Amino acid sequence: MNKVLLDTNIILDIALERREFFETSKELLLLINQNNIPAYVTATTVTDIYYILKRSKGHQLTIK
Helix, strand or coil: CCCCCCCCCHHHHCCCCCCCHHHHHHHHHHHHHCCCCCCECHHHHHHHHHHHHHHCCCCCHHCC
């Protein structure tokens, strides 16, 4: 079974809709979903994503 460790930037590309990388990151997540490949993030990735998104989107939207 293949496993994928997602980098913080993959998630941020989608959450922040970063033009340069959005489509590629979206395609990666679709492939993971379609092929039922387990995807993981590190514990620090979760906190990093929260911190970065909170600064641009606010607490409430980030939590959603």
